[in-house]
Structure formats: C-alpha cells, structure tokens
Amino acid sequence: MKSAPLHWRVELRHVTKTFYRGRQALTVLGPLDLRVADREFVGLVGPSGCGKSTLLNVIAGIEQPTSGEVWLDGEPAPERLGRVAYMHQRDLLLPWRTVLDNAILPLELRGIPRREAAARALPWLERFGLAEFTHAYPAQLSGGMRQRVAFLRTLLADRPLLLLDEPFGALDALTRASLQEWLLTLWEELDRTVILVTHDVEEALLLSDRVLVLSPRPGRIVREIVVDLPRPRPYEIVTDPRFVRLKAEVLAELRARSTMEVQFDGT
C-alpha cells in the first residue's frame, strides 16, 4: 500500500445489512470494516452468496446499511447516489440507445449537453476500439464489446471511486482474459480508486493492490492479502512464482471457509 493518505476514499464502519422478509430476518453482511485509500485497487473475493453485491449496493447508496456508517472522502456520507460510479455484472446497456448514447448516460443525467458529452466520449470510444460502433445498438455488439461500453459509461461518470461487480463474469474465458489485460494497461493511467468484486481469484490478484477474502454469509472480511507485485504488471505475471503463491494462499483461505459452510449445513 502507498503512504498513509490524508483521508480514506471509502470507509465502512461496522456496516451490517439485514433483509427482512415477513418475520424472517436474513443478515447477509457484516459486521464489516473496510478502508480503501485513494487510488487503491482493492479486490474482494468470496464464496457465492456472501453478500458481495450487497456490499457494493451499500457503498453505491442503492441500499442503506442496517447499522454502521459509510464514509466517503473522510466524511460520513448518508446520501451516496451519484457520488460513486458503479458497474454491474450485467452490462445493463439500454437496448434503445446507441453505443454513444449509452456511454454518455451519466453525463446526460448530470445535465451536460449532448454535444459536449459526445465530444468527451468520442476519443474514449476510439481508445476502447469502439469507434466504428458509435451509432450501433447494443444488440449488434458482442459480449466483450458490450462490457467495454459499460465500462466506458462507468468511467465517464467521472467519479473518483469505481465499483466493479464481476465486470467480466458473464464472458467466455478468452474474452475475459483479454479484457483483464486491457483493464490492467488502462488502469495504470487512470487516477481512480477501484473496488472490484469477483469470484475469479486470478483476476483479483492480477489487478489489485490488496485482496480481501470474505466469509460465507453473513459476509465478513476474514483475510487481507497485500499483492506486492510490481506495476506495471504484464499479463504473464500469472505464471510468476510469487503470483502462484499468493493465489494458493487465497484459494486455501476460500476452501477452508467453504468446507466450514458445508459442515455447518450438515449439523
């Protein structure tokens, strides 16, 4: 991790989330404490159903924590909608909008004139290899291209904090690898803080400065692994012995947790 920051970009203080369905209460999250520094890339891995997506929903402000507080930039932030850029696992491109109009959606919602928004988006579309699809509809794009448009939309929201919820989870292995590599190179020049949720341990280690392992429901941070691999990282680093060692460490932690879950279910 970099030198101690003046304030944390995000801070979760003893956050829990409980859903109520009739009389039944289901605690899916916490208590959980998390601090992410400015320009840090944090990966969250955990078994499915550990509340990873709920955690991001809480940080984004789509849902409020049942108890605890979320702080942004060193201050309590009870209202967070619009302050954080959130990318879902599903690309969620609006089918009736062209690639350009999908990408500039967050700018449009902030009242920026279309012409200006488009001028901002066009160079990015070029960089993302989407220039010739500027006026295409999402249905005409491949899964990988749709995901790039969704990522561009998240970037254009122009927020210092990006939440990525399994951004490549729905793609085939080959496309996923190429997009991970692409994000890795892109990342080096973006001044953003990222929280990445994934079930792909390799993806988390490849991209993150720090990987946090979550427990099965209710999700809690059970292990922190600092990824002290140098940047810029080439994709080939996945075969580096240090990388392999870290991967084994995370996997062992995950496996220990999931067998525990099975044992609990058995009794």
Added chain:
Amino acid sequence: MARDRLLTRDRIVPLLILVSVMLGWELATRVFQIPRWVLPPPSAVVQALIRDQRLLLRHLTVTLEEVGLGLTFSVLLAIVLAIGIVSSRLVERSVYPLVVASQAVPIVALAPILLIWFGYGLTPKVIVVVLVCFFPIAVNLVDGLRGVDPEFVDLVRSFGGTSWQTLRVVRIPGALPAFFSGLRVAAAVSVIGALIGEWVGSSAGLGYLMIRAASQFHTDRVFAAVLVSAVVSIGLFWIVGVVERIALPWRRSARTET
C-alpha cells in the same frame, strides 16, 4: 430472401384461398339463384364500390375523422392514466378498477345515452371510439412501464438520476414496444367504435350509410361499406406497424442480428 420475389408460397397460398372463396361465393349466388338483396355476389359488391365511390368517400371522411380524433384522445387518456397508475399506489387502487369497469359497460346501451347528452354530432362517436380504444393502450402501457428491468432503474439511480429522469430515460423508452402493441389493437377496433356510434344516431358516416342502405335493401352497398371499413381497419393497423418500426429502430437492428 422472400422479399426479393413477389410470388412466393407465403403470398400465393393466401391469395389462392381468397380467390377460391370469392369464386365459390360468386358461383353459389348464381347456382342457387340467391336474390341480390339477400346476398350479393362479390362482382355486385365491386360494382357497388365503383358506382357509389363518391357516396362512400363522403361517408368515409366522416368516419375517419371520428376514428382519428378518437384514437388521438385515447392515446392521451391512456398515457395520463398509465403514468398515474404506475407512479401512485393510490391512483392505482382508485382508478384501475374504474378503468376495467369501463369495459364492462355495454357500448350499445351507452351510445343512446351519449346521444341524449351530446346530440347527433361528432362528440358521441368520438367518445365511443375512446371508450373502445383507450383500454388496450392503457393496459399495455401500464404493463410496459412496470415491466422495465429494475436493474436499469438502479443503474440510473446509482448515477444520481432523479425519478423523473428514470421515467424519461428508462421507463418510457422501455414501455414503447408494449405501447405500440396496445395501439395496434386499438387501431384495429377503432373503426368498430365509430360504426357503433353512428348506428345509434347520425346523419353521416359509413355506419349511417350501412343502416340506410340496409333499410333500402341495397345489400350490395352495405357490403361495399363493410369492405371499405375493413380496409380502413387493416390500413390503420399497418400504419401503426410502420410508425413502430420507424420509432423503434433498435428492435429492427436486434432482429437482423440474429
């Protein structure tokens, strides 16, 4: 590929069926010597169509005006109702049952009352058209507005969008396909609404023409008027389809992709 050739099986078979029905009808009226005032042969209907074209055209204009106004008001009413129903639980509870109940009112019973209230003019016919047409549009629109993927809504919220922006950016465009489905149904039944309105009391319109011709045993003219109204229904249905394709280019592109 079917678009290239004019005569494909898709076109020939329906055409053949139509032609054979017409021929059978024509033959039957001749063989069994059915009087023209009971069942005119297709040839007589075509003759009436040509002979009475000015008369038909004059009454058609009246009916078209009623249909056009009725459909326009139906769309406006349906939009107001649907947005109200979707955005307020109170409106939904109090208005939706009334909307459904309005469809249980027998138009044939209502039309004479409208006549008493509004006279022989345009108004009662337009009201009947609206009563028949607003329902399919409103119900489809409500379903369309509700059927929008909630994750789209969360997405707009996460970017700081207001609920008005959500409506404009997500709900309305997402509901358009359903809206057009409803509008197509409405367009097809709108002519019937106008005809019923005219039957009950009027001095012009295709419905009026039908009643008058029937009472004079000009059965061929009745059939000609029926034919014209059928063509109008089909035409309106088709026009809505064309507008839909122009208004929703993204659906077309999705179709060519697969």
